[in-house]
Amino acid sequence: xxxxxxxxxxxxxxxxxxxxxxxxxxxxxxxxxxxxxxxxxxxxxxxxxxxxxxxxxxxxxxxxxxxxxxxxxxxxxxxxxxxxxxxxxxxxx
Numbered sequence: 001x002x003x004x005x006x007x008x009x010x011x012x013x014x015x016x017x018x019x020x021x022x023x024x025x026x027x028x029x030x031x032x033x034x035x036x037x038x039x040x041x042x043x044x045x046x047x048x049x050x051x052x053x054x055x056x057x058x059x060x061x062x063x064x065x066x067x068x069x070x071x072x073x074x075x076x077x078x079x080x081x082x083x084x085x086x087x088x089x090x091x092x093x
Contacts, residue, residue: 016043019088024053024060033063048088052076 020039022032036049051064054074064071070084 016045017047019085020047020049021085022049022051024051024055024064033067033069036069037067048091050081050084050088 017039020036022036024032026032026035032051032053036051040047040049049064049067049069050072051069052072052074053060056073061071061073070088072080072084
């Protein structure tokens with residue numbers, strides 16, 4: 001699904017998500033940062049975003065952090081993800 005297709009679909013959602021977890025590399029050359037930004041533009045309230053990637057290019061991590069997103073390198077460890085989810089949801093409370 002492309003960002004524009006997802007944006008069209010998002011307009012039909014009745015409720016926004018509590019948390020977004022996205023991979024950096026998506027289909028059709030798109031990326032998780034742009035995808036998350038496009039979703040957040042359609043929701044009235046801020047939603048925490050956790051971005052993950054197997055690519056260890058520091059620019060990817062920096063771009064996520066620049067937009068206020070949390071970041072995890074793959075392989076993602078379950079414990080680290082759980083802690084990050086708790087932290088991100090606590091920050092929104």
